[in-house]
Amino acid sequence: MATTRRGRPPGGPERWNxxxxxxxxxLAEGGFExxxxxxxxxxxxxxxxxxxxxxxxxxxxxxxVVDHTTRQFWSTTPPEGSAVERLRGHLATxxxxxxxxxxxxxxxRELDLRARRDPELREIIAGRxxxxxxxxxxxxxxxAAAGALAPGxxxxxxxxxxxxTVKGASLASDRADDVLELLERLLIHT
Numbered sequence: 001m002a003t004t005r006r007g008r009p010p011g012g013p014e015r016w017n018x019x020x021x022x023x024x025x026x027l028a029e030g031g032f033e034x035x036x037x038x039x040x041x042x043x044x045x046x047x048x049x050x051x052x053x054x055x056x057x058x059x060x061x062x063x064x065v066v067d068h069t070t071r072q073f074w075s076t077t078p079p080e081g082s083a084v085e086r087l088r089g090h091l092a093t094x095x096x097x098x099x100x101x102x103x104x105x106x107x108x109r110e111l112d113l114r115a116r117r118d119p120e121l122r123e124i125i126a127g128r129x130x131x132x133x134x135x136x137x138x139x140x141x142x143x144a145a146a147g148a149l150a151p152g153x154x155x156x157x158x159x160x161x162x163x164x165t166v167k168g169a170s171l172a173s174d175r176a177d178d179v180l181e182l183l184e185r186l187l188i189h190t
Contacts, residue, residue, distance in 0.1 A: 016054050018044045020064045027065060028103035031110050037061070062114075063124060069107050070128040072097075077135060083142030084188055090139070091180050094166050098176040105170035112167070133159050143188065150189045158187055 022043035026035045037058055038048040055061040076097070078089035098105055115122040140155035149158070165183045169176040 020068050023061050023065050027107045027110050083139050084148045087139045095180045098170050098173050102173045
């Protein structure tokens with residue numbers, strides 16, 4: 001049985017995950033200005049040169065943080081129920097995440113800002129966001145077919161409105177409940 005030094009995660013997936021979590025914390029606490037490979041390695045208790053065994057470049061580490069962060073949204077839409085029930089459930093889950101996990105949204109906004117200047121990151125984030133966009137379009141199309149979408153709301157435009165509103169609400173978590181409840185009332189015709 002292999003032993004590890006106290007306070008230092010074992011190698012392999014555990015260390016990889018610890019490095020991603022440390023980078024995530026750096027982004028949440030100080031943005032990209034505080035994301036230094038040396039600091040991430042120090043948080044995990046390894047020499048800074050060892051981090052390159054897991055992440056050859058800082059960009060590789062950032063992409064791992066993108067994946068970690070976006071994975072937390074994979075199950076935000078209930079699998080059962082009508083389109084309206086599923087949309088309401090999705091918005092309720094997002095509201096809760098904004099309130100309960102503000103650091104998650106801080107990291108997402110940091111990544112969004114960085115992506116504006118980094119074409120590779122922009123493409124990666126756009127790809128992850130496209131799944132959300134498609135899911136929202138489907139929900140809104142199904143709600144429209146059931147007569148539950150507010151008159152005049154185009155599902156594609158409605159999906160963009162949800163995305164923009166969630167991103168904006170995440171910047172003011174103390175207002176997220178009110179903002180997303182209003183969005184729900186504007187979209188859903190009851």
